[in-house]
Amino acid sequence: MRSLVWFRRDLRIADNTALFEAARHADDGVVGVFLITPEQWQKHDDASCKVKFLIENVRTLSDRLAELNIPLLIRTCHDFQEAPACISKLASETGCDTVYINREYEVNESKRDDNVSLACEQAGVAMRRFHDRTIVPPKAISTKEGRFYSVFTPYRKVWDLTARETVETTPDPEQQPVIAIGRDPVPESITGFDFSNARSDLWPPGEDEAQRRLDRFSESISAYNVERDIPSVRGTSLLSPYLNVGVISARQCFFRADQILESSAGENEGAKTWISELTWRDFYNHVMVACPRVSMHHPFKPKTNQIPWRTDQSDFEAWKTGTTGYPIVDAGMRQLNQTGWMHNRLRMVTAMFLTKNLLVDWRWGEKYFMSRLIDGDLSANNGGWQWSASTGTDSVPYFRIFNPFSQSKRFDPDGLFIRKMCPELKRVPAKALHDPAKLSDAIASLGIDYPNFVVDYKAGRERALSAFKSLK
Ligand SMILES: Cc1cc2nc3c(=O)[nH]c(=O)nc-3n(C[C@H](O)[C@H](O)[C@H](O)COP(=O)(O)OP(=O)(O)OC[C@H]3O[C@@H](n4cnc5c(N)ncnc54)[C@H](O)[C@@H]3O)c2cc1C
Structure with a gap:
């Protein structure tokens, strides 16, 4: 059994549910793929600096995967419509019987994944989807009446319990024997995006950089509740681009802050406040899934x-x-x-x-x-x-x-x-x-x-x- 891991906004090795599961189940190796979809990114108004950061992180991911003998293939489709044919064909070509993905919760992305799953089924390939993007999965929390929480504070109370009781990180996959598939080069430029003005010096790519930021921020986290509002100081983690492309998981961030909180017997206001901000991230994903119209230019009210x-x-x-x-x-x-x-x-x-x-x-x-x-x-x-x-x-x-x-x-x-x-x-x-x-x-x-x-x-x-x- 060989597995295909389709990386999207989970560009990391550590605590990556789909990658871990794929490696656990494959006895004939794991192959990775990343799809470049320039027209879709344009339709979604993605910034050039964001696309550049994404591509740079695909490159560092490819290097890290190569150390584990997992080749990362790169395919270009115009938009999501071409994804079903591309992924199902690639799975067959590389001898993979299962495609592993971490879910993306946006409307277009979910529809794309449904269509890819269908195309895979027709090609005799299975698809397995995992919750990985948020700390607590959307829909995991609901009111006693089974309705979705539309107010943050009661959501957070249930979230706190759920996160501590049910969430865990996954171990890194081990190095696999070499397989006869080579990795693809990662392009330097993407049509339709101008990389020349992006301030890459401010945002170096890679998992190591994201971990360094988390380490550095952990040292000053106790001041977060005070300093996070002062733009002239570095009072926040500056992790948002890394969380966005999944170079670090929100779970890793949560557990780090929670450890600090525990070691202070629950007295570290900075760590508490930071966890609360991570909860807002989950909350807005939860709202988008429960009420998708908000992400389609409609007001919640x-x-x-x-x-x-x-x-x-x-x-x-x-x-x-x-x-x-x-x-x-x-x-x-x-x-x-x-x-x-x-x-x-x-x-x-x-x-x-x-x-x-x-x-x-x-x-x-x-x-x-x-x-x-x-x-x-x-x-x-x-x-x-x-x-x-x-x-x-x-x-x-x-x-x-x-x-x-x-x-x-x-x-x-x-x-x-x-x-x-x-x-x-x-x-x-x-x-x-x-x-x-x-x-x-x-x-x-x-x-x-x-x-x-x-x-x-x-x-x-x-x-x-x-x-x-x-x-x-
Ligand atoms: C109008 C508006 C637009 C925003 N657009 C985005 C966006 O496109 N992408 C984005 O990641 N954040 C967005 N935010 C939330 C927030 O401003 C950024 O997450 C934060 O400034 C990122 O800096 P940091 O990583 O240093 O955050 P920290 O203060 O260190 O927080 C840690 C992480 O928690 C999450 N987070 C923090 N605050 C929020 C919040 N209010 N809502 C959701 N998640 C949060 C982020 O992932 C952030 O990286 C927006 C806020 C506002 C008011």
Whole structure:
């Protein structure tokens, strides 16, 4: 029996359920495959930096698999439609009787896998699917009445018990005898994606790098609950791109934090808070599976469809380019544009600014983030956008609109982050960065080239409040 492991967003050896199961059952070796689907990635608005990171990680995976004598084959299909023929044919050609995959929960990905399973069946090849992407599988948790939890806090209580009682990691597969199939080269470029501007120096690929980040973060995890909101310090794990392509598993992260928590007799607030963030990741996957319409441009709360979302191109352009005249918003957007990543506090601030202060359609922001983020993930991105726009499950109440100046005063008091991303504001005193009148005065007196406010703060806020109040 030979097994084919189809790697997708699980580009690792350690704690990889499908790979472990495939190796356990194969007595004639394991073969790996990765499908490059450029047109599908374009349809999904994947960012060039994300595709580059994905491909770099496929390359490091191929090297690691080669040490185990597992060849990684690379096939290119235009899109998911070609996957059934490609995978079933490859399984037959390589003499594999079973295809092993870790489930992907998005609608298109699930449909693709159903179709691949059917094509395999017709070719006499079995397909085995495993839960691996989240710590607790979606649908594993439901209310006493068997309904899905749409509120985070009760979900988290059950999640905590389930994770501790049922979740475990899998051992690494052992080196197999050499088989007569050679691995394929991994391409340097992908049609339709421009790799030239990606900041690869910030995101080195590979499992070792992801583990190093986890080790480094573990040393400062106790400060996470305080430092995670301050964009000028490295207070978060910076693991999101690695979790997204599965170079590290969410389970590995959870167990590390849980060990730290246990060794402090449950007193480590940083570790507790970090586990809670990992739970949000599971929660948004759980919501997407229970309510797939959220990932297809529909709000979780249907009545918010009545909001007259604006489609003002010039306001949207100012937001995209980090030229709104609101320093903390501009700093966040420039971080995204320059590095492919944005600090969580700023994702909330910028998303709320677009959807509330500018009342621009949240779907525009969701799409733009996806097209730029190295960690772009449908469920987390959608969850974050619907939270900020107050259209989602357990989202921020519509009247709690962040004031960008109070946010920067609280989380960037000395203006360190703002000045780093908006160097034209270097000479503006910190106090003026957090006060609209003082900011305008400083800009005028120092003769700085910085845009006027794209919207009057009070007027924008009132417009959003009245739009939400008039919902029936
Ligand atoms: C509007 C908006 C859009 C977002 N889009 C994405 C996205 O496309 N991809 C993405 O991975 N995260 C997204 N997030 C969540 C969060 O901002 C990032 O996960 C986090 O900033 C990544 O940095 P980190 O790895 O240092 O996180 P840490 O603070 O170290 O957290 C550890 C991990 O937990 C998960 N996580 C943390 N916060 C959240 C959250 N609120 N929701 C879901 N998972 C979370 C991530 O996998 C993260 O890597 C979004 C948030 C908002 C408000």
